[in-house]
Amino acid sequence: MLPLRIGMLTPSSNTVLEPVTMRIIAGLPHVSVHFSRFRVTEIALDAGALGQFDERPMLAAAELLADAKVDVISWNGTSAGWLGLDSDRRLCARIKAATGIAASTSVLALFDIFASRGESRIGLVTPYTDDVQSAIVSGFAREGISVIAERHLGIRDNFSFSAVSEATLTEMVSDVAGPRPDAIAIFCTNLAAAPIVADLEALHDLPIHDSVAAAVYGALRTAGGRPEQIAGFGRMFAEPPPIAGR
Numbered sequence: 001m002l003p004l005r006i007g008m009l010t011p012s013s014n015t016v017l018e019p020v021t022m023r024i025i026a027g028l029p030h031v032s033v034h035f036s037r038f039r040v041t042e043i044a045l046d047a048g049a050l051g052q053f054d055e056r057p058m059l060a061a062a063e064l065l066a067d068a069k070v071d072v073i074s075w076n077g078t079s080a081g082w083l084g085l086d087s088d089r090r091l092c093a094r095i096k097a098a099t100g101i102a103a104s105t106s107v108l109a110l111f112d113i114f115a116s117r118g119e120s121r122i123g124l125v126t127p128y129t130d131d132v133q134s135a136i137v138s139g140f141a142r143e144g145i146s147v148i149a150e151r152h153l154g155i156r157d158n159f160s161f162s163a164v165s166e167a168t169l170t171e172m173v174s175d176v177a178g179p180r181p182d183a184i185a186i187f188c189t190n191l192a193a194a195p196i197v198a199d200l201e202a203l204h205d206l207p208i209h210d211s212v213a214a215a216v217y218g219a220l221r222t223a224g225g226r227p228e229q230i231a232g233f234g235r236m237f238a239e240p241p242p243i244a245g246r
């Protein structure tokens with residue numbers, strides 16, 4: 001099998017997505033992942049926080065990944081949740097134009113998963129503040145996804161998301177599982193949720209889609225890899241449905 005190199009754009013204060021990504025792909029010896037950072041330290045809706053997602057530093061980080069001749073460049077972050085999915089669609093187009101390399105994102109992959117599995121009523125778990133959570137719920141609704149239950153923690157500091165415990169994540173998932181959504185999204189790439197997703201799916205008999213796992217799924221699909229070779233990180237990897245149109 002030919003080697004496959006995945007490049008990932010990473011928020012500078014994120015300490016979860018790199019080690020979790022490496023755990024997810026551990027059974028794929030032909031796949032390697034390479035990371036490039038740009039500055040993100042807080043998640044909020046004021047001008048300073050929103051400005052962290054200006055495309056210029058993201059494109060500069062993407063161009064560094066291109067030097068490693070990666071097969072795909074993935075934005076492993078959830079900013080399109082509050083900025084709108086068009087922000088990720090534009091970013092992918094501009095990465096491709098600047099580097100010649102196909103691009104994907106965690107959020108676009110998540111919506112591909114929703115579409116391919118026929119999931120439109122979801123439970124939403126995040127660490128974010130009230131206003132960010134409200135913006136995400138509204139953005140999901142514009143894309144045809146109804147959030148029927150949600151929990152969030154009111155945290156703004158991006159580094160602090162990594163300290164959220166498995167016990168807290170388990171409690172939050174249990175709360176949103178009650179109304180029996182089609183699926184649950186754990187929406188943040190600095191929450192260490194992916195390693196417990198399989199256990200939570202078994203407990204609640206619901207698909208649970210973690211953002212870091214979704215980024216890996218989307219990158220593999222975009223690069224022509226086989227995400228169904230991954231086990232233990234959620235039902236999203238159980239079968240290779242066709243990518244939904246964007």
